[in-house]
Amino acid sequence: MKLTDISSDINEWFNGSGPLADIVISxxxxxxxxxxxxKFLSRCSIAEKSEILKKLKDALMSLELxxxxxxxxVDKAAALDKHFLVERHLxxxxxxxxxxxxxxxxxxxxxxxxxxxxxxxxxIQVLKAGCQLSGCLEQINRIDDMIEQKLDYAFSPRYGYxxxxxxxxxxxxxxxxxxxxxxxxxTGQIGKFFKATRDMNLAVRGLFGEGTEAAGDFYQLSNQVxxxxxxxxxxxxxxxxxxxxxxxxxxxxxxxxxxxxxxxLDDKISRxxxxxxxxxxxxxxxxxxxxxxxxLGINMHEHMGATTPAIERLYTLAGSADDADKPGGxxxxxxxxxxxxxxxxHLQLNYGRPLDTxxxxxxxxxxxRSALNS
Amino acid sequence: xxxxxCNKSEATIHLTEIADGVRTxxxxxxxxxAEQGIAVKSQMPINELLxxxxxxxxxxxxxxxxxxxxxxxxxxxxxLEQFRKEAVLGCGYDYELFEKSLLPLIEKAHNxxxxxxxxxxxxxxxxxxxxxxxxxxxxxxxxxVQAEDYELAAKLRDKIKNSGQQREIKD
Numbered sequence: 001m002k003l004t005d006i007s008s009d010i011n012e013w014f015n016g017s018g019p020l021a022d023i024v025i026s027x028x029x030x031x032x033x034x035x036x037x038x039k040f041l042s043r044c045s046i047a048e049k050s051e052i053l054k055k056l057k058d059a060l061m062s063l064e065l066x067x068x069x070x071x072x073x074v075d076k077a078a079a080l081d082k083h084f085l086v087e088r089h090l091x092x093x094x095x096x097x098x099x100x101x102x103x104x105x106x107x108x109x110x111x112x113x114x115x116x117x118x119x120x121x122x123x124i125q126v127l128k129a130g131c132q133l134s135g136c137l138e139q140i141n142r143i144d145d146m147i148e149q150k151l152d153y154a155f156s157p158r159y160g161y162x163x164x165x166x167x168x169x170x171x172x173x174x175x176x177x178x179x180x181x182x183x184x185x186x187t188g189q190i191g192k193f194f195k196a197t198r199d200m201n202l203a204v205r206g207l208f209g210e211g212t213e214a215a216g217d218f219y220q221l222s223n224q225v226x227x228x229x230x231x232x233x234x235x236x237x238x239x240x241x242x243x244x245x246x247x248x249x250x251x252x253x254x255x256x257x258x259x260x261x262x263x264x265l266d267d268k269i270s271r272x273x274x275x276x277x278x279x280x281x282x283x284x285x286x287x288x289x290x291x292x293x294x295x296l297g298i299n300m301h302e303h304m305g306a307t308t309p310a311i312e313r314l315y316t317l318a319g320s321a322d323d324a325d326k327p328g329g330x331x332x333x334x335x336x337x338x339x340x341x342x343x344x345x346h347l348q349l350n351y352g353r354p355l356d357t358x359x360x361x362x363x364x365x366x367x368x369r370s371a372l373n374s
Numbered sequence: 375x376x377x378x379x380c381n382k383s384e385a386t387i388h389l390t391e392i393a394d395g396v397r398t399x400x401x402x403x404x405x406x407x408a409e410q411g412i413a414v415k416s417q418m419p420i421n422e423l424l425x426x427x428x429x430x431x432x433x434x435x436x437x438x439x440x441x442x443x444x445x446x447x448x449x450x451x452x453x454l455e456q457f458r459k460e461a462v463l464g465c466g467y468d469y470e471l472f473e474k475s476l477l478p479l480i481e482k483a484h485n486x487x488x489x490x491x492x493x494x495x496x497x498x499x500x501x502x503x504x505x506x507x508x509x510x511x512x513x514x515x516x517x518x519v520q521a522e523d524y525e526l527a528a529k530l531r532d533k534i535k536n537s538g539q540q541r542e543i544k545d
Contacts, residue, residue: 034466043450043464119462141493148495154466157502159480160490162466166476167483169469171492201485227480228487230510233517 001070003081007349010340011088011110011127016332018130022299023247025178025207025218028089029136029235030125031144032163032172036152040164041100041117049117050101056116057103059150063143065107074102080354083345089127091115112143119164120172122147131243133175133235141231160227170227175234177243178207182217182296183253186268187261192249193219200242201225216288216339221246254296258306269297269310277372281361287342287368295335302332330372338368377403442475508537 013026034040038052057071074082074095082096091104095118102117115123124147126140154162160170168174184190197204207218221242223234257265272293276282297314300306314330340346342364348355351363375385383403446453452464454475463469469476481488491513494506511534518527 036466039450039465040463042456042460042462043452144493145496148497152497153495155495155498156466156469156490157498157506158489159469160492162469164462166463166469166480169480170484170487170490173492224483225485225487227484228489228491228513230492230513230517233514 001068003072003084004349006088006110007084007346008341010333010337013111013127013129014336014340015129016336018128018132020243020247021130021332022303023180023250024131024243025180026127026129027131027133027136028125028127028174028176028178029133029140030123030174030176031140032120032161032168032174033122033124033144033147034154034162034164035121036154038121038154041119041121042164044100046100052121053101053103053116055151056114056122057105059147060105060114060116062150063146065112065143066109068109069105069107071103071105074104075100080345080348084349087340087343087345092118092123094118112139120168131177131239133177133238137175137231137235167224168226171229171231171234173226173231173234174222175238176220176222177238179219179221179246179250180217180292180295181219181246181250182292183257184250185217186264186296187253187256189249189253193246196245196249197221200237202242215285216292218288218292254300254304258300258304262308265297265300266308266310268293269308269314273310273313273372276368278369279365281358282365282368283357283361284342284344284364287364288339291335291339291368294330295332295339298330298332298335334371338371342367375401377401377406379403379406442472445471447471504537508534511537 013028018024018026035052035055038044038048041049041052044052061069061071072081072085074085074091077085082091085091085104086093086096088110090106090110090113092115095102095104095115098118100117102115104116105114106112111127113125113127115125124140124143126136126143128136156162161172163169163172181190181193184193194204201224203222203224204214205220205222206214207216207220223238225234272290276287276290276294279286294314297306297308297311301311301315341350344360347360347363347367355363377383377385378400379402383405385401385403387402387404387407389400389402442454447464447468449467450464452468454472457463457472463472477488489509491506491510494503498506511530515527515530515534518524518530
């Protein structure tokens with residue numbers, strides 16, 4: 001399997017389906033594990049890392065994970081391929097640009113990945129579209145049990161699963177949801193979200209782009225406490241308290257836009273449309289920023305029945321070939337596809353070779369124009 | 375709120391310091407914070423947070439550090455000095471060896487928790503498993519009581535009681 005086999009389309013967890021998908025893009029759970037009888041990676045020689053890699057790779061590749069399972073040797077991968085894997089959320093930045101023998105196993109149409117020799121010997125993750133954390137937990141536990149039949153994990157009765165960094169100690173679990181919160185941003189209330197996450201002891205990161213910037217109003221929210229709490233209790237907290245609260249904030253902001261700031265909403269959508277349909281050069285940041293406003297417009301129409309002049313114009317578009325199911329308008333699928341396929345590494349991989357910034361910006365603008373003007 | 379130093383700009387940085395039991399608050403703007411050498415990041419990476427926590431515990435260090443500072447793990451050669459730089463441990467044994475120095479950190483990172491409850495590898499010896507399961511049940515009971523789910527709490531209480539009885543019979 002080649003990366004170009006998957007790079008021309010979005011992955012399943014970003015296809016706009018699943019519960020609460022207008023706000024909760026996707027759910028993700030990862031577990032951090034280390035092998036018993038080996039040092040943590042920071043103290044391992046290259047030979048020891050190779051041994052761990054081989055042991056884990058052999059064990060995981062022999063699991064029944066479906067037919068399309070493939071392995072990528074990350075240390076030997078080309079720079080562009082590494083960037084692509086990061087953009088696709090299949091590996092972390094740390095894994096992509098770390099040192100030493102390491103690799104990733106990808107299975108179940110990208111919904112399962114296993115990073116070998118990241119910060120811990122093994123980090124497995126399950127991703128699903130929309131709000132599906134319970135499903136993620138069930139699936140990852142099943143896979144974790146299968147691995148554990150073949151290997152011994154480092155485990156202490158007192159501290160649980162032993163991890164290289166004490167912040168992952170215990171369950172080794174990181175539960176995350178990726179959220180699209182454009183209305184909170186547009187109405188100047190994103191601070192409310194940040195305050196809520198601080199009060200609930202959660203970490204916030206941007207979904208696309210580096211560091212903490214939240215390009216395109218996409219935020220990734222995850223738990224920080226991994227010790228002294230049951231895995232299912234963390235998931236329950238997300239499903240019963242955290243997600244409903246934030247979804248309510250965002251929906252209230254969307255209602256506020258409709259009730260009293262319709263001009264603001266219409267202006268943002270109209271400007272986004274005008275720029276995206278006409279720009280000849282567009283950066284990744286600007287594309288994410290503008291596409292976010294179109295995504296909001298479509299979701300407000302489909303979930304709240306909002307019809308403003310700008311939203312109506314979104315539906316007078318011919319619609320691209322991708323929107324066969326919904327002629328005469330843009331669909332969330334098209335917008336999501338544009339979000340992902342215009343990211344720098346996706347663009348270049350699909351073009352067939354590395355491009356400099358200006359050429360990337362031109363190609364990105366062209367792809368967006370052709371999707372919106374068809 | 376205005377900056378307490380320049381009295382001009384909006385105070386966006388709020389510092390709370392507790393020294394010798396006395397709490398002081400300071401509200402300043404970003405510019406004055408920079409001049410005072412106070413670095414502020416909106417979201418500090420957890421590893422940095424950890425190292426800064428470790429570095430900010432002189433009293434613990436004075437008490438424990440004297441013993442742990444020179445200590446190096448016989449299995450992996452790890453020292454606390456390295457932890458300060460890299461924020462990761464060298465092997466599983468370090469959790470035991472450096473327990474006194476690490477415990478305050480673990481407690482801070484995990485909301486006061488210092489012992490595992492949750493999944494257990496199926497290969498774990500039966501006795502250990504039993505103990506951890508009991509801990510898990512107690513944790514679930516606490517959550518149920520907090521959530522005022524008294525039906526579930528009663529069920530859990532019975533389970534805990536039964537598992538205790540089984541133990542006594544076995545003993």
